[in-house]
Amino acid sequence: MTTIASFSYATAALAFLLLSVLLSTTWRGRAHGRVLVLASAITAGSNALLAWEALHPIQWSVATDSVEILRNGAWSAFLIILLGHFEDKDSKLPFRLRPSLALIIAFYVLFFGATLLGYFRLELVSESGLMPGVAGRMGMAVLGMLLVEQLYRNKPEQERWAIKFACLGIGAMFAYDFYLYSDAMLFHKVNADIWAARGAVNALTVPLIAVSVVRSASWSAELAVSRRVMFHSAALFGSAIYLLTMGSAGYYLRYFGGSWGSVMQVTFLFGAVILLLGILFSGSFRAWLRVFISKHFYSYNYDYREEWLRFTSTLSKPGPGLGDRAVQAVGALVESSAGLMWIRRESGLFEPAANWQVAPAMVSEPADSPFCQFLDSKEWVVDLQEYEEWPSKYDDVAMPAWLQAYPRGWLVVPLMMQGRLFGFMLLMQPRSAIKLNWEVIDLLKIAGNQAASYLAQYEAANALMVARQFESFNRMSTFVVHDLKNLVSQLSLLMSNAERHKHNPEFQNDMIETVNFSVQKMKLLLQKLSRTVTPENPVALPIERLLRQAVAMKGGFEPQPALTVADAGLTVRADWERLERVVGHLIQNAIEATARDGRVEIGLARRGESVLIRITDNGEGMSEDFIRERLFKPFESTKSAGMGIGAFESQEYIEELGGTLEVTSERGRGSTFTIILPLLKQERQDAHTLNQAA
Template identity: 45%
Template structure:
């Protein structure tokens, strides 16, 4: 060792020896009772002896001091790690117990310490081994350093917020010293030699950490940190341990590849390091691996699989994210799927009529157009039992579900795994179908209870959303009624103006000026009423009962009216069909559908009306090849009030048409695609005179 290196080593480790000796004397002067105080006293003492040993080696170059310093280095790091383990203990029922996750870490710490001391003893006696002992010593020291970093990270993450102020300097100081040692040992293991410059300033680095440790000692009078071990911290710690051991393995493999590789050793080492980093990136981004690790930790290290506080906060935050109704539905699926590591799912909710369930949202699952009747055995089972249906269990043990028969669309769904009811204690708002988990997950009572509780929470959110939508619609109708009052007022003014003109017509009918003014007044009144009609498209509910109406005649009148307006309609009527409706209202409904088709089509695009018999129904189709509508618009907005694609429309016509068709016992189906056109199908029950007395009695009862 040259004079320059000896001077650097003496100054660096001399400073560390002085600082830790002062720290040790301070601890003697203010000695405290308790195991934690004794352990930190021992750790600081090992640090001081370790630094003094290197000072002796730098001054005398005698190997004895080097042989003394290396075991003291192992004991120093082991003492700090053991001190961190004592801080990680929790107080439960008045008795100190070590959490399950910390027990293997304690055994690991003991193994590293004993192995390090044995290797140092073998080097001291000059034992001959097949593998170079110094390389094993470096590898063991690297593992012990990684373990210490893990304990520091675990301590900082799990300490209570009110105790973090006192523990923070300790974590920063020890972490800084360990990170420097991690670089030093990794470099030595990879390149088979210690970095002389880094080794020389190592004492300065550890001397800088001592004041921070002392600051925590002053702040923490009893070193009671009241730690709570969370599963998230356990997962992150386990990940850090895995990465650390992986890097240790790669470093060892790289060392021996270079050692036995001859001339190709360095090239093979670089290639191995690149491959190892690439594999590490792939593993770090693997959702399946993360899910398996989470399940493994929850199953083997904790009494309960879930950290309920963390899970509930995450689930509530997921549901509370800002967005529209469709976004909330997707978040419900996403939140429930995350609870069981599922990568996909779909939400089914009651349709507008409340008689069936339709797919309202999907996440990484194909869209399904099928429906599930609200009175089906499947829905009644979900509502009455509130159970989570495990399809894997159902296929193997169907008797557990009281011989329940599942719908065909569910059995045909790819990777369908769990069906979670979503609703309240008395109402089934919907259900969520989840795909198979990323890893094998035992669906036990804990998983079922968590999913059922989360389903009710999601049902409360969805119920609140539906109530909010209903309230908004009611407010819109209220605003619409207020607007109607203004329209009636304007109509009253127009009627008064026309009545005055008629009254004066007897005296001035031969006056050319009066005639000119009368024409202008009538023209203005017509224009004004047309504007009012555009603003308010609402028909009054008829007071007379429905009767048999021939749809053929209604369609012919609509065709003639549109022809006078310059529109050509293609009409196909198979036979004369009668339905029991209000003639004026059904004419308005069909006229509205035809006008929508004409508005959506160009002049060259045909619009067709087809009428045919379909069993006990009259089937009327209005077909156009216009701009079409998206599936989302049809599902979310088409038959809701005040929803329209027209710039000047109010969105009342489609809503009124849908309500009236349902009122007379009919059905409305819409098939549309953007850029391809729309087909609206009305199915109306045929008028049968033989059932007229019964229908009249029902109408009067209503």
């Protein structure tokens, strides 16, 4: 076996020596020739030393171990340089691996120093002192394979043909070392057969490296490694180092644990694996690793191609919930864990529109508030922590009081649309600390504008859809009215003809009764459909009298509604018929949602300069999702015969009058609809009376 091993390593030494000579003479102008010559020469020397020691009783001396470490380090250095990591400090390339290069150098220096001191000696058969040496060499093999994988994966498709044989050859050397030392770690000794074949395997890699050297004119060092690949490689490399360390610790627990050694080793390794899985699946750890990689390994914080593809993909997903996805897409840029969004409405308020991983907001912000005016004019991203320490930087603008309800609030991102504030987002604290600089702030501004355009397009599409539905509804009403007129005329003619046949009283009476009922029903339907085109006539009207008439019209239903007037003589300006229809619709809904033995109460009171009308029932109630998503949307109805426009029309008309319609409800406890209308003051009523008299 010693002769076979000597011949094997001698062959490898001659092969790499020939490669070194060719690189120094014929191919001396090739890319990265000096480092490649150094790596090839050290490999030739390492194999020659192993071939000589295979014929002598003293094996694996300090010199042999040290030269092997230098050989692995030389090939790793060649791969790193080929990756383009030695760029100038002012390089425009987005990737600089100086910190990782320092870690690799530190690893090799420490291992080399420990070997010289005799701590990491490798012997052919050893029950003590084997594990540290094997673990270190496995670490070098894993590092080499990772570098090969990085080099090949990130090369452009057209350049891989030139580098693939070098990757195959160098990777084969590191892969065989990993196999050799894994077997040694498993059986606590180096397998002599595998060790003897190692030289021949290394010799077979020389032609592969030579082929790539011939093609080396197309090698390029200008390589940008994606952050995703760097993230997964860093996680893989860290996991490998962690498992190697834990494996070594488990071995010593078994070695020194006595009768409890095996139990302690298994328990320790199982706990180590569980801890590793917990760390790898931790969102905070993954966020920290991404921020760490972007901060220390790249000139810029973001891979803009990847980030923009992810951002656009999130916004473009089909289905509802665009607002929530917009908050998620913008928050992901800064590792924010949650957020809220407000959007400007026609009422002049920025109302809550979306929430992501946080409870929905219930507070609106006036568009003319100092906070909104500041966002509209400056278009700044507001760092709330910076504002607390340095409010003058933000012109000492007053922040909304409701922000205090969000102690984890971090950033306020304006959503600008055509130079106007369309809305704003409140992002919560990130999973990992992020330094806000011009790059992050500019990206948030651009992302906010892009999100605003998506949201505005979505709002416009919904408005167009509602307009088309109303157009279809009005067209349908026209046809229905026309058909009803024809039916009424025909039935009227039938009745006039039927009166001539009085000789059969029983038949005539039944016919007259049936036809008359149909005529009355169709006339009532015709009246309801035609009412929508009646011109409005807003006047000063006593709201108490209107409520009493609306309640009286519902007196035949159960439960009967009851009216309570706290303040009499209140007057509003509105169209009597439309307001009565709004109030009647809300009362009817309350009656239909309440059991016969329940109660429906209508209250009238004054609050400041407003009139409050409360319609309360103790019926089924509604969920928050139904109120927010469906209640006031047109053509959305839970009734089998409902058209779904009553609540929508009620809200629209009340807002036209300058009022608001508020809803509070709880499942199983009932609902309360509150109509708030501007009070028509006495002096305005007097002025109106004088004008009419004039």
